[in-house]
Amino acid sequence: MPQTIAFTKGHGTGNDFVIIADPAGDIDLSDAQVAALCDRRFGIGADGILRVVRSAAIREGAGAAASGAEWFMDYRNADGSAAEMCGNGIRVYVKYLLETGLAELPDGGALAIGTRAGVKPVSRPDDELEVDLGVFAIDADDVLVRAKGLPVARPGVGIDVGNPHIVVALPAESELDGLDLTVQPILDPAPPRGANIEFVVPSDPLVHHGVGSIRMRVFERGVGETLSCGTGVAASALAVRYWAGAAAPDRWSVDVPGGTLGVRIFSAPDGDHVALSGPATLVYSGEVALA
Structure with a gap:
Protein backbone atom coordinates (compact mmCIF):
# COMPACT_ATOMS: atom_id res chain seq x y z
CA MET A 1 0.00 0.00 0.00
CA PRO A 2 1.18 3.57 -0.63
CA GLN A 3 2.70 5.38 2.34
CA THR A 4 0.47 8.13 3.75
CA ILE A 5 2.17 11.22 5.18
CA ALA A 6 0.94 14.39 6.86
CA PHE A 7 1.63 17.75 5.23
CA THR A 8 0.95 21.45 5.58
CA LYS A 9 0.62 23.93 2.73
CA GLY A 10 2.26 27.32 3.22
CA HIS A 11 3.45 30.30 1.22
CA GLY A 12 5.42 33.52 1.37
CA THR A 13 4.00 36.18 -1.00
CA GLY A 14 2.60 33.43 -3.21
CA ASN A 15 5.82 31.37 -3.35
CA ASP A 16 4.19 28.16 -2.10
CA PHE A 17 5.46 25.01 -0.44
CA VAL A 18 4.42 21.59 0.79
CA ILE A 19 5.79 21.23 4.32
CA ILE A 20 6.50 17.72 5.58
CA ALA A 21 7.48 17.15 9.21
CA ASP A 22 10.17 14.47 9.44
CA PRO A 23 12.19 15.24 12.60
CA ALA A 24 13.99 11.88 12.67
CA GLY A 25 14.79 11.85 8.95
CA ASP A 26 12.74 8.73 8.18
CA ILE A 27 11.12 9.93 4.93
CA ASP A 28 13.20 9.57 1.78
CA LEU A 29 11.37 11.28 -1.08
CA SER A 30 12.48 10.49 -4.62
CA ASP A 31 12.66 13.24 -7.25
CA ALA A 32 9.55 11.75 -8.87
CA GLN A 33 7.62 11.83 -5.57
CA VAL A 34 8.58 15.46 -4.99
CA ALA A 35 7.47 16.34 -8.51
CA ALA A 36 4.18 14.48 -8.01
CA LEU A 37 3.43 16.30 -4.74
CA CYS A 38 4.22 19.67 -6.37
CA ASP A 39 2.15 18.99 -9.49
CA ARG A 40 -0.62 21.61 -9.64
CA ARG A 41 -3.05 19.39 -11.52
CA PHE A 42 -2.50 15.93 -10.09
CA GLY A 43 -0.84 16.69 -6.73
CA ILE A 44 -1.09 19.24 -3.94
CA GLY A 45 0.65 21.89 -6.00
CA ALA A 46 3.69 23.91 -4.93
CA ASP A 47 6.93 25.53 -6.02
CA GLY A 48 8.83 23.17 -3.75
CA ILE A 49 9.01 20.89 -0.72
CA LEU A 50 10.18 21.91 2.77
CA ARG A 51 11.16 18.85 4.81
CA VAL A 52 11.36 19.69 8.51
CA VAL A 53 14.20 17.52 9.78
CA ARG A 54 16.64 17.77 12.68
CA SER A 55 20.13 18.72 11.55
CA ALA A 56 21.60 15.66 13.25
CA ALA A 57 19.29 13.39 11.21
CA ILE A 58 20.43 14.46 7.72
CA ARG A 59 23.90 14.09 6.20
CA GLU A 60 24.02 17.69 4.93
CA GLY A 61 23.14 18.92 8.43
CA ALA A 62 26.26 17.76 10.26
CA GLY A 63 27.85 21.21 10.23
CA ALA A 64 24.60 22.88 11.28
CA ALA A 65 24.17 20.41 14.17
CA ALA A 66 27.75 21.05 15.33
CA SER A 67 27.05 24.80 15.39
CA GLY A 68 23.93 24.34 17.52
CA ALA A 69 21.23 24.66 14.84
CA GLU A 70 18.67 22.01 15.82
CA TRP A 71 16.62 22.19 12.60
CA PHE A 72 17.64 21.82 8.96
CA MET A 73 15.57 23.06 5.99
CA ASP A 74 15.75 20.30 3.39
CA TYR A 75 14.44 22.26 0.42
CA ARG A 76 13.64 20.60 -2.91
CA ASN A 77 12.51 22.38 -6.07
CA ALA A 78 9.31 21.33 -7.82
CA ASP A 79 11.28 19.07 -10.17
CA GLY A 80 12.85 17.22 -7.21
CA SER A 81 16.26 18.85 -7.39
CA ALA A 82 17.86 19.99 -4.13
CA ALA A 83 18.43 23.73 -3.70
CA GLU A 84 20.93 25.55 -1.52
CA MET A 85 18.60 28.14 -0.08
CA CYS A 86 15.09 29.62 -0.28
CA GLY A 87 14.40 33.03 1.24
CA ASN A 88 10.61 32.70 1.28
CA GLY A 89 10.81 29.04 2.22
CA ILE A 90 12.90 29.58 5.33
CA ARG A 91 10.38 32.08 6.72
CA VAL A 92 7.54 29.63 6.06
CA TYR A 93 9.67 26.89 7.62
CA VAL A 94 10.19 28.91 10.80
CA LYS A 95 6.51 29.86 10.87
CA TYR A 96 5.71 26.14 10.87
CA LEU A 97 8.21 25.42 13.68
CA LEU A 98 6.68 28.16 15.82
CA GLU A 99 3.04 27.29 15.11
CA THR A 100 3.57 23.58 15.87
CA GLY A 101 5.63 24.18 19.01
CA LEU A 102 8.78 22.56 17.60
CA ALA A 103 10.78 25.72 18.31
CA GLU A 104 10.53 29.07 20.06
CA LEU A 105 11.64 32.52 18.97
CA PRO A 106 11.95 34.85 21.97
CA ASP A 107 11.56 38.60 21.52
CA GLY A 108 14.84 40.07 20.38
CA GLY A 109 16.30 36.63 19.66
CA ALA A 110 17.05 34.60 16.56
CA LEU A 111 16.44 31.00 15.55
CA ALA A 112 19.33 29.34 13.69
CA ILE A 113 18.25 27.15 10.77
CA GLY A 114 20.59 24.86 8.85
CA THR A 115 20.50 25.00 5.04
CA ARG A 116 22.72 23.77 2.23
CA ALA A 117 24.02 27.35 2.06
CA GLY A 118 25.00 27.36 5.74
CA VAL A 119 23.26 28.29 8.98
CA LYS A 120 20.83 31.21 8.64
CA PRO A 121 19.46 33.14 11.66
CA VAL A 122 15.79 34.08 11.49
CA SER A 123 14.44 36.83 13.74
CA ARG A 124 11.21 38.77 14.18
CA PRO A 125 12.11 42.46 14.49
CA ASP A 126 8.55 43.57 13.70
CA ASP A 127 5.42 41.63 12.81
CA GLU A 128 7.19 39.77 9.99
CA LEU A 129 10.01 37.25 10.01
CA GLU A 130 13.44 38.33 8.75
CA VAL A 131 16.24 36.02 7.60
CA ASP A 132 19.88 37.06 7.53
CA LEU A 133 21.06 35.58 4.22
CA GLY A 134 24.66 36.38 5.11
Missing part, protein backbone atom coordinates in the same frame (compact mmCIF):
# COMPACT_ATOMS: atom_id res chain seq x y z
CA VAL A 135 27.52 37.67 2.98
CA PHE A 136 26.72 38.12 -0.70
CA ALA A 137 28.91 38.14 -3.80
CA ILE A 138 28.59 40.18 -6.99
CA ASP A 139 30.07 38.97 -10.28
CA ALA A 140 30.37 41.99 -12.57
CA ASP A 141 31.08 39.89 -15.69
CA ASP A 142 28.05 40.26 -17.90
CA VAL A 143 25.93 37.24 -18.82
CA LEU A 144 23.73 37.70 -21.88
CA VAL A 145 20.11 36.80 -21.23
CA ARG A 146 17.66 35.93 -23.99
CA ALA A 147 14.01 35.71 -23.01
CA LYS A 148 10.79 35.30 -24.97
CA GLY A 149 9.25 38.73 -25.27
CA LEU A 150 12.55 40.64 -25.17
CA PRO A 151 13.43 42.07 -28.57
CA VAL A 152 17.19 41.76 -27.97
CA ALA A 153 19.44 39.94 -25.49
CA ARG A 154 20.17 41.93 -22.35
CA PRO A 155 23.21 41.81 -20.04
CA GLY A 156 22.73 40.44 -16.53
CA VAL A 157 24.88 40.64 -13.41
CA GLY A 158 25.61 37.61 -11.24
CA ILE A 159 24.59 37.76 -7.58
CA ASP A 160 25.19 34.94 -5.10
CA VAL A 161 23.19 35.01 -1.86
CA GLY A 162 23.78 31.36 -1.00
CA ASN A 163 22.30 30.33 -4.34
CA PRO A 164 23.09 31.75 -7.81
CA HIS A 165 21.14 34.51 -9.57
CA ILE A 166 21.40 36.52 -12.77
CA VAL A 167 19.65 39.91 -12.60
CA VAL A 168 18.62 41.85 -15.72
CA ALA A 169 17.54 45.50 -15.70
CA LEU A 170 14.68 46.52 -18.00
CA PRO A 171 13.87 50.13 -18.92
CA ALA A 172 10.08 50.00 -18.71
CA GLU A 173 7.28 48.14 -16.99
CA SER A 174 5.80 47.33 -20.41
CA GLU A 175 8.86 45.18 -21.15
CA LEU A 176 8.56 43.46 -17.78
CA ASP A 177 4.87 42.76 -18.35
CA GLY A 178 5.54 41.55 -21.90
CA LEU A 179 7.92 38.77 -20.88
CA ASP A 180 6.76 35.21 -21.52
CA LEU A 181 8.36 33.28 -18.68
CA THR A 182 6.55 30.06 -19.54
CA VAL A 183 9.68 29.62 -21.69
CA GLN A 184 13.00 29.30 -19.84
CA PRO A 185 15.38 32.20 -20.61
CA ILE A 186 18.75 31.31 -22.13
CA LEU A 187 21.99 32.38 -20.41
CA ASP A 188 25.24 32.89 -22.33
CA PRO A 189 27.55 31.71 -20.91
CA ALA A 190 25.45 29.26 -18.92
CA PRO A 191 26.49 29.09 -15.23
CA PRO A 192 27.70 25.61 -14.24
CA ARG A 193 25.01 25.21 -11.53
CA GLY A 194 22.34 27.09 -13.45
CA ALA A 195 20.77 30.18 -11.89
CA ASN A 196 17.54 31.88 -10.98
CA ILE A 197 16.89 34.72 -13.42
CA GLU A 198 15.36 38.01 -12.29
CA PHE A 199 14.07 40.84 -14.45
CA VAL A 200 13.77 44.19 -12.66
CA VAL A 201 12.40 47.68 -13.34
CA PRO A 202 13.46 50.50 -10.99
CA SER A 203 10.73 52.77 -9.69
CA ASP A 204 10.61 56.46 -10.60
CA PRO A 205 11.88 57.95 -8.39
CA LEU A 206 14.18 55.10 -7.40
CA VAL A 207 14.46 56.25 -3.78
CA HIS A 208 11.65 57.59 -1.62
CA HIS A 209 12.25 58.57 2.03
CA GLY A 210 15.54 56.69 2.00
CA VAL A 211 14.11 53.40 0.70
CA GLY A 212 14.82 52.09 -2.79
CA SER A 213 11.94 50.60 -4.75
CA ILE A 214 11.89 48.15 -7.67
CA ARG A 215 9.52 45.70 -9.35
CA MET A 216 10.63 42.17 -10.25
CA ARG A 217 9.63 38.93 -12.02
CA VAL A 218 11.60 35.71 -11.74
CA PHE A 219 12.22 32.41 -13.48
CA GLU A 220 13.34 29.96 -10.79
CA ARG A 221 15.79 27.19 -11.56
CA GLY A 222 13.99 23.85 -11.36
CA VAL A 223 10.55 25.47 -11.07
CA GLY A 224 9.72 28.09 -13.71
CA GLU A 225 8.09 31.46 -13.10
CA THR A 226 6.93 31.90 -9.51
CA LEU A 227 4.89 34.62 -7.86
CA SER A 228 7.86 35.43 -5.65
CA CYS A 229 11.44 34.36 -4.91
CA GLY A 230 12.95 35.54 -1.65
CA THR A 231 16.60 35.16 -2.55
CA GLY A 232 15.77 36.60 -5.97
CA VAL A 233 14.26 39.66 -4.30
CA ALA A 234 17.45 40.13 -2.30
CA ALA A 235 19.61 39.60 -5.41
CA SER A 236 17.55 42.10 -7.40
CA ALA A 237 17.89 44.79 -4.73
CA LEU A 238 21.64 44.14 -4.50
CA ALA A 239 22.02 44.39 -8.29
CA VAL A 240 20.15 47.69 -8.55
CA ARG A 241 22.08 49.02 -5.55
CA TYR A 242 25.32 48.02 -7.30
CA TRP A 243 24.27 49.75 -10.53
CA ALA A 244 23.12 52.88 -8.68
CA GLY A 245 26.52 53.43 -7.04
CA ALA A 246 27.78 54.64 -3.68
CA ALA A 247 24.80 56.87 -2.91
CA ALA A 248 22.31 53.98 -3.15
CA PRO A 249 20.31 53.18 0.01
CA ASP A 250 20.65 50.10 2.21
CA ARG A 251 16.90 49.48 2.49
CA TRP A 252 14.71 48.34 -0.39
CA SER A 253 11.10 47.53 -1.08
CA VAL A 254 10.59 44.96 -3.84
CA ASP A 255 7.23 44.35 -5.52
CA VAL A 256 6.68 40.87 -6.97
CA PRO A 257 3.47 39.40 -8.44
CA GLY A 258 2.65 37.86 -5.03
CA GLY A 259 3.20 40.93 -2.85
CA THR A 260 5.96 43.08 -1.37
CA LEU A 261 9.15 42.09 0.46
CA GLY A 262 11.78 44.11 2.29
CA VAL A 263 15.56 43.94 1.86
CA ARG A 264 18.14 45.35 4.26
CA ILE A 265 21.91 45.53 3.80
CA PHE A 266 23.98 45.90 6.96
CA SER A 267 27.58 45.59 8.16
CA ALA A 268 28.80 42.56 10.13
CA PRO A 269 32.27 41.45 11.30
CA ASP A 270 32.70 39.18 8.26
CA GLY A 271 31.48 41.76 5.74
CA ASP A 272 28.21 43.24 4.47
CA HIS A 273 25.14 41.03 4.92
CA VAL A 274 21.76 41.09 3.20
CA ALA A 275 18.52 40.36 5.08
CA LEU A 276 15.06 39.58 3.72
CA SER A 277 11.76 40.23 5.49
CA GLY A 278 8.16 39.52 4.63
CA PRO A 279 5.02 37.54 5.46
CA ALA A 280 4.78 33.78 5.95
CA THR A 281 1.41 32.03 5.89
CA LEU A 282 0.27 28.49 6.69
CA VAL A 283 -2.82 27.68 4.62
CA TYR A 284 -4.08 24.19 5.48
CA SER A 285 -2.99 20.72 6.59
CA GLY A 286 -3.92 17.25 5.45
CA GLU A 287 -2.66 13.81 4.52
CA VAL A 288 -1.51 12.50 1.16
CA ALA A 289 -0.58 9.08 -0.19
CA LEU A 290 2.86 8.97 -1.79
CA ALA A 291 2.98 7.54 -5.28
